[in-house]
Amino acid sequence: MCSPGTWMWRAALCCALLETLLHTARGLNMCMSGSATSCEECLLIHPSCAWCAQEDFGRGRTLTSRCDFKQNLHKRGCDPLFIEFPSSSVSILQNMPLSDKGSGATQYDVVQIMPQSISLSLRPGEQTWFGLQVRQVEDYPVDLYYLMDLSLSMKDDLDTIRNLGTKLAQEMGKLTSNFRLGFGSFVDKNISPFSYTAPKYQENPCSGYKPFPNCVPTFGFRNILSLTDKVDRFNEEVQKQMVSRNRDAPEGGFDAILQAAVCKTEIGWRKEAYHLLVFTTDDVPHLALDGRLGGLVQPHDGKCHLNEKNEYSASTEMDYPSLALLGEKLAENNIFLIFAVTKRFYVIYKNFTALIPGTTVEILDQDSKNVIQLIVAAYNNIRSKVELSVWDHPEDISLSFTATCQDGKPLPGLRKCADLKIGDTVSFNVSVEARSCPPRGTDQSFTIRPVGFKDRLEVSVDYQCDCDCSKKAQTNSSICSSIGTYNCGKCQCEPGYLGARCECQEGDTSSMYLSACREAEGKQICSGRGECSCNQCLCFKSEFGKIYGSYCECDDFSCARHKGILCSGHGECHCGECKCHAGFVGDNCNCSTETSTCVSDDGQMCSGRGNCVCGRCQCIEPGAFGDTCEKCPTCPDACGTKRECIECRLFNSGRLADNQTCQRLCKDEIITVETLKMDEPGAVLCLLKTDNDCVMKFTYSEHVSGQSVLTALKEPECGGGPDAMMVLLAVVGSILLVGVVLLAVWKTVITVHDRREFARFQSARSRARYEMASNPLYKQPVSTHFVETDFSMYGKSYNGVVH
Structure with a gap:
């Protein structure tokens, strides 16, 4: 519920307190509703549970459970000296500083992981954290x-x-x-x-x-x-x-x-x-x-x-x-x-x-x-890159990692860092939780080491499963009527005896005791799953599991299941509710909180196209698929994403060429061809302009096997640079050509116009029918007048015309 950080010790206290408050707010007290009959059983119910070993605790009260939250026990009068409440802790045993260089050093001098040895004291169910740092030294053999x-x-x-x-x-x-x-x-x-x-x-x-x-x-x-x-x-x-x-x-x-x-x-x-x-x-x-x-x-x-x-x-x-x-x-x-x-x-x-x-x-x-x-x-x-591996991991211990790489940003669920330079220091926070107690005398340990390194962190583990008060147990104590063992404030009676002081024998019943065996008025005696004996419920045995509780109201087999498995195998059933192990949530504990499986190679959660739900990516971007939604030929940025891989893999250029991430991020198969085929079904054609103004063409497709395939031209299509003189001559030539064309057009228009006017003149002329003699405007240069004369010549008379 709380994630680890650099403030790990405060976080541990925060988580314990927050979880206690949440359970209290829900009205659930798993400590009191549990089946704890001893201090050790109480501690195993939940890490928030504590046990009161005070002899007179709860005497005269209806609620007599010695197993409860620590603050409740204190409020009910238990002296803090008698409260058993162990907690997990971390002790650093060896912490040599990290080395800077590897040259001239022996195998014992070079240190690439810090610390080198720690000891964990774990209480089952309680998370604790420790940190480690890793550095790849320079000039290593x-x-x-x-x-x-x-x-x-x-x-x-x-x-x-x-x-x-x-x-x-x-x-x-x-x-x-x-x-x-x-x-x-x-x-x-x-x-x-x-x-x-x-x-x-x-x-x-x-x-x-x-x-x-x-x-x-x-x-x-x-x-x-x-x-x-x-x-x-x-x-x-x-x-x-x-x-x-x-x-x-x-x-x-x-x-x-x-x-x-x-x-x-x-x-x-x-x-x-x-x-x-x-x-x-x-x-x-x-x-x-x-x-x-x-x-x-x-x-x-x-x-x-x-x-x-x-x-x-x-x-x-x-x-x-x-x-x-x-x-x-x-x-x-x-x-x-x-x-x-x-x-x-x-x-x-x-x-x-x-x-x-x-x-x-x-x-x-x-x-x-x-x-x-x-x-x-x-x-x-x-x-x-640095990747942690765990060796000899005990089955009852749960580990989760948070990586803090060179950018300083915590990455929950990751145990590796990439894009590092020689000498960079990265850190990891490791969350540890013990799920159960091993048999007494069993030594547990495991090793954390970066893949390929000789350096390692040795982790030894001991368990907080025993109560200090158990070391002072008294057999045949007078407090227990000399027929029981007084242990941690409570009598453990010999077989056949019951009661807080072993004062009753099994089978003793009376009506005055029956009311104490009902959870509420009208309820069945011992919930119908036990018999009342000496003011106490003796729960029946069941082939399905254990029935327990003050009124036999609880069991460890009636919790939610997933695929037929109780609490999905990732939790414990306590009185009808699954208590999930670290790393799992949900009513049946089937939902993993691990997010490392959802992180894509570029460090994004579900490639930025989906959400991580129960350790698996649910893609929300249309067309996206794959374990981390990394495949999406139809996404708007598909061409842009694959462009950088084409640049670095084929031309050793682009953003990925300098930081040594090309091989890590670009895992698609790239095929180079002379000409691209555009008829391949499902292939997306990408046209991108390079830095030198060339055009890069490639297709992006997904095979049935899930393998992404990029088919690219061997060389980008590049045009030659323009010649300045040729550009000048082309511009001048274009201007002259336009001028000549305009002159030709003007001359053509004028010629056509003149011809039309001349044709009109010729047409008008041909329609004129005038004779030259009858032209009213024409006057002959010679005038003719008729003059009457009468003269005779040689005895004859004449009339004449004078011009």
């Missing part, structure tokens, strides 16, 4: 063992890594001054059907194989070079190696990983170093039970089986190891496993990392060209 698949398909990879040692040492030298390198190889079990077993293939499995006719015999695992700081030896040994050939596609890699992990002396693992195991292959591994195909029915024993030749001698005797065994041995020996596999099998090995703590997976080029960058990136990824 590193042991790297390179485990390589030497099957025939890895021949080109073998050629590539022949000078790997020197180059790798140079790169790792930038990260640590104390680096050692080793080399091992594997193929598969040399039995049918995993390998060629015919006599002609025993010495040369490649016999008759034309592309590559010569190779070495098949082997399971071979430790070629133990860890050494002489990296030239690595190159020398790799130069000598030849590939082999097996029959089926899967390899015996898990056999090799287990031997490399458990053969600590032969491999040369140092206690004071980080242990990196790089596993390179281009195919899937054989798993447990595959060995039965070859008649191997004996499970792997998890032990080292290297012979004098440094070869795995039990390869043909035992089955392949299981994932559980592999994870256990890697964690036990503080080994970080790095799967370096080809892109084709990335998803398969990615699923393995979820089952094997402390493992990562990287994509290996077909010829292992990128193996150095891959190892350095994986190492940086490992050093950028």
Whole structure:
């Protein structure tokens, strides 16, 4: 009900007081309604319950229960000296300060977790808290063992890594001054059907194989070079190696990983170093039970089986190891496993990392060209996070974690921090609750340690299950009529006797006693589930559980169930009500308060698209699905979310490229193509502009298996930068062109207009019918007048016209 914080001791008091007040407000007093007949039974009912060991407490009163809330006992007259009320506590036994650097120090000098040892005193049902801090020191020693698949398909990879040692040492030298390198190889079990077993293939499995006719015999695992700081030896040994050939596609890699992990002396693992195991292959591994195909029915024993030749001698005797065994041995020996596999099998090995703590997976080029960058990136990824693991966890102790990472914000339910830099200090608050008391004399302890660290916090546990007053018990006490034991203020009568002082014998009944056996007037005697004897109810036995209470009104089997399980198996039934263990709530305790399962890889609760209910995400964003609502192709921000993964994975740019979170946050499979297909059902097309004004195109889809797939163009579509002179010439040319066009248009309009006017003139002219002589406006230049004359010439008369 109260969450832990830095104020943990005040929080413990706050929680106890608040819970007591809540129960009181509800009218529920689980202490008095319980079945406590002794101080120890009272303490187990609830951490708020206390016991009064005062002899005369409650004498003469109707309510005589010695088990009650502490404040109630005090109000009812119990002297505080007689109140038994133990509480949980934490004692720090060893608290050395955290180290800053790892160079020049021994394994006993470097401290990466604080404190180193504490002692818990736990009262069942009561929560208490303790804190711890973790820091990854600078320049810490590193042991790297390179485990390589030497099957025939890895021949080109073998050629590539022949000078790997020197180059790798140079790169790792930038990260640590104390680096050692080793080399091992594997193929598969040399039995049918995993390998060629015919006599002609025993010495040369490649016999008759034309592309590559010569190779070495098949082997399971071979430790070629133990860890050494002489990296030239690595190159020398790799130069000598030849590939082999097996029959089926899967390899015996898990056999090799287990031997490399458990053969600590032969491999040369140092206690004071980080242990990196790089596993390179281009195919899937054989798993447990595959060995039965070859008649191997004996499970792997998890032990080292290297012979004098440094070869795995039990390869043909035992089955392949299981994932559980592999994870256990890697964690036990503080080994970080790095799967370096080809892109084709990335998803398969990615699923393995979820089952094997402390493992990562990287994509290996077909010829292992990128193996150095891959190892350095994986190492940086490992050093950028801290995750706590719990070892030898007692079943009756409940633990919950609250992480406070570099941003200082508490993250309830989380036990890991990511995006760290070397030297960053992170802290964790751990809530502890004991659910029951172990048998007396049983010592309990557990260990908390960061995954892959040698440093650890040792936690020893003792239980507050006994009352101090029980140490003063008196047998055959006169207070108990000499027929009982006086213990913690109460008589424990011999069989056959009852009463506060053992003054009655069983079977004594009278009417005056019957009223004391009814909870209220009109109610059944002893609730119908017991008989009244000597003013007390003796409850019947039931095959379903225990019936108890002053009036037999309570039992431990009538509480709510979930799937047929009482209180869902996560609580205790007290008088009809489930008292849930830490981490569970609800009427039937079926709802988990753990939120770590709802936190997505980016640190958001349900990816910001849902609510965490009972430890599971309920997605509220339309189209969102997945365990943490992380899948949502139709969400408005789907393209924007995946854009950063495209940028960092393909182009090593963007926000995620600088803080080493690309591999952690971007787990989707990315396929690069020359052209995008837009007809894929359910695929969302994303078009985003990059920083250099290019257009990035990709599609986002979800396969039936739940795996997100991003299909992107190999290169963004980028246009060339504009030429200033060309732009100027284009502008000038455009202006001239527009001017010419406008002139041409103007000339065309004028020409058309003139032609139309001329045509109109011609039409009018053709319609005129005037003759030149009859033109009224025309006057001839010569005038003609008629003059009458009369003259005679030579005796004749004439009339003439004068012009």
